[in-house]
Amino acid sequence: MTDLLTDPESVRPTRAGSTVEFRGLRRAFGTTTALDGLDLEVRPGELLALLGPSGCGKTTALRTVAGFERPDTGEVLVDGEDITRVPAHRREAGMVFQSYSLFPHMTAIDNVAFGLRMNGTGKAARRARAAELLELVGLANHAARFPRQLSGGQQQRIALARALALRPRVLLLDEPLSALDAQVRLTLREEIRRLQQQLGITTLFVTHDQEEALSMADRVAVMRAGRLEQCAPPAELYERPATAFVANFVGVMSRIPARPGADGTTVGAFGRTLPVHGTLPGPVGTDGGSGEVDVLVRPEAIGVTADGDGTSQIVGATFLGATTRLTVRLAGGAEVMADVATHSTAGLPVGAKVTLTLPDRPVLVDRHSWGNGGRSGG
Amino acid sequence: MARLNRTGYGRSAVLLLTGAYFLVPIACAIAFSIGIGAPRQALGFEAYTGIFGADGFTDSLTLTLKLAAATIALVLVLLVPALVTVRLAAPRLRTLVEIVCMLPLVVPAVALVAGISAVLRWGPDHFAGTPLFQAMAALQAPQFPMVLVLAYTLMALPLAYRTLDTGFAAIDLRVLVEAARSCGAPWPHTLIHVVLPNLRGALLNTAFLTLALVLGEYTVAAVLGYQPFAVWIVATSGSQAQMSVAVSMVGLLVTWMLLLLISAAGRARRPKENS
Structure with a gap:
């Protein structure tokens, strides 16, 4: 595994980190309530981990920010602007998925440049930026490879580069490490954290792995049955859990x-x-x-x-x-x-x-x- | 070892029988088309060399290819968005769509054309003087009978559905679509730049099967009074039997070549970058 570059100045987002707010978010799938009045604020530039057991609504919350789920009631605000009705492709939210999501028919550099191609960036400019991002995630020499020629860890790093290519207002990570083996997972989570801190990008990270959440996040939001149990820095969450559920879960x-x-x-x-x-x-x-x-x-x-x-x-x-x-x-x-x-x-x-x-x-x-x-x- | 040899012989026998089943009729047809076995006739390839000059050949083939292109386009325009919708937004409708697409399998072409004929006869009486009358007349225009495209689309649905559904099952459609959308791609771009390239094999197979169906379809066109390629071959067989067989052989050869080409195109990957 190649080390990350330590100077990401050339690819730093132009804007400071954005705020993300969930206000009274409710979402039900038939008789199952995924979100039951979720209120939460993500501060500019912080990495907030959404932690909870399966079915607690953490992925649904993330997908409402991405625009892939529409809440029944409630609002999602980015920098104070209500984006609940904004279509997914206009949300300026980069996302890395749990499963490998690179486009199989494109090379690594084409994958990274895809968003820039969609917004009409010229060929030379998008290839230059895609190359910078590949360098940032330590895979500059894999530009011409297709996803099937890359390992799982490499694919997720390229997916991360692709998500960052459009300088998104918010980065959404939906259990991006869960399909990887233990050693790669440890390395990649450190790299994601370092990159997030260097770029200062507001990041929502969904995980069910408490160790992952506690080691990476500025704050951890523990969810249960569609509601927020506690949102606090990792040390506070561990030392002073607000509820028995948090104490037991973390x-x-x-x-x-x-x-x-x-x-x-x-x-x-x-x-x-x-x-x-x-x-x-x-x-x-x-x-x-x-x-x-x-x-x-x-x-x-x-x-x-x-x-x-x-x-x-x-x-x-x-x-x-x-x-x-x-x-x-x-x-x-x-x-x-x-x-x-x-x-x-x-x-x-x-x-x-x-x-x-x-x-x-x-x-x-x-x-x-x-x-x-x-x-x-x- | 002895058992292995017996298995090998068994396989060879099955292969031989299957080969004979397909190849003997083809060989007989070729022999007939070049005059082998016909008394008082010299051997020759006149039946083949005269194909392009035959009366009605170019017109019927052109019409068939135009019909095939329109049918392929209509089948894909109908089915691809429908299957994307069913897989992403309305999975409960999947069974319904499948049943609707499979329905033409149980409706014989004769029954289908009988229904179409009845509608075409009944329509003008009721819609005379309305735009619908003009529309029905346009559907039956001899230079390009759209009514055949509609009928062929119906008939191609079962094959097209199966092929496309298999193609969709082979990709993680939801993740690909969501990844494209989060990269700022609106729906049409997502379909064109992400979904369709990953369905290339299924799209080519669908196109090929639809083309083969249109090339060989006789009943609907004949009953409705049009003369595409298959109807022309049958009509020619009365006066120029050898040529009609020769045309069939050429058609078979072209179909095989197309199949091989599509198979090769489905396997090939695009090696160069396009961003």
Whole structure:
């Protein structure tokens, strides 16, 4: 794989990044609601990842910007201008698709120059710009090749060059890496990110791969059932998920059975009273007994201390490199996961009695999940 | 090894029988056209050399080729946008379109022409003095009977639908169209510059099958009283039997050559850049 050029000045879009806004977007396909009142704003020049499980509406949202789906109600605005009724070919939105979308009967350079040909750019000018873009994606020496003579990664890079050829107001990436093998995917996502930052182009990136979203995006919008759950920078999304769904979907969560406080703002777990982040899920407090709610905590935030008198016991350990993930069975039978530094696991063998501690900060609380093994998400 | 040999012999026998089934009648026809086996007749190629000078040959062939060109154009203009629409916008209509396109298979040419004749007879009585009367007269103009184009289009629909549908199934139409649209191509440009070039093989095959159908169609034209190529061959066979067979042989040869050309064109890729 050829490295990207680091100086894309010659192909920089002439305008600054655009804003993209979704306002109350609704779209139903028969009885299935793909978008259920989506409100979201993409800031100029940022890469925003739309993340969510299959069927959450993320691709539909992207396609409404491209003009391939028309919302039932709501608006899509680019730079404040309502483009909901503008036909797809006048939207100035470059798009890279999940499947290989190069025109099979054209060479790489013809593919890149296609948009310029459509807008009437002269032959010499469009070939020069197409050559610049091929150089930008590191495939200048593949100009004369047909798509069938290129690897999947090369095809997607040429598709990216084609999408950038018309200096689009917004770049739309519809899971462009999902058809590629793992190594190419890693390389290409770094290249896409670098290119996006260098060009300063507003980019919407649809993915169901949380690692991809967290590693590439300025902000990640987590969607569920056609609605926005949370939109935040990756670190905030990971550290302070707004809802149990986000917490479960992004990263791994340990669920610890807890006792809701009488005032509805605290919970009791591991003998401590902790403030609740957000609100307690209702209905709570009907019997006041433990097990009504779960505290959601990242495995790395749980402290594990060897304690011969402890009521919890290590029942499994998984080596993850720098850390080791311990599975600890609590006194009540629930199992939680805790990550500890691998070098400190010498005193924490499987079968050892331990005491668990929670961080001293507000915790996210969800309804108790009966029968869960103390873990969720992935 | 013995089993392999037996299989080889079996294949050769089947090939031989199939070849004989096709080639013996052709050989007999060629023999007849050059005078082999005919008593009191010298061997010669007069039947072939006299084709171009034969009365009515050029007119009938020209008419047939014009009809074929118009039929091919009409079939493609009707079917390509219909199939694109069905695949992209209205997949539920796919079965309906398929049934409509396949319907001519179960309607014999005689039944079709009987219906057309009835309409053409009935029309002038009811529409005399209206523009519709003029339109019906124009449909039957002897120099270019559009009514034959309409009938041939109907008859070509099943073949054309199957061929084009297979062509569409071989490409990811939605992604290609959306990629072109996101590059700023309006619908007509998308069709011309992206969809049609990727359907080249299917389009050529459709054109070829339609041409073959029009070249060989006799019933509709004969009943309606026109004399395209097939009707001329039959009419000539009464007075110049050898020439009518010679013409058929030449027609067969030309058809095969066209088939080979189309097959080669379908495989060939455009090596040079065109942007």
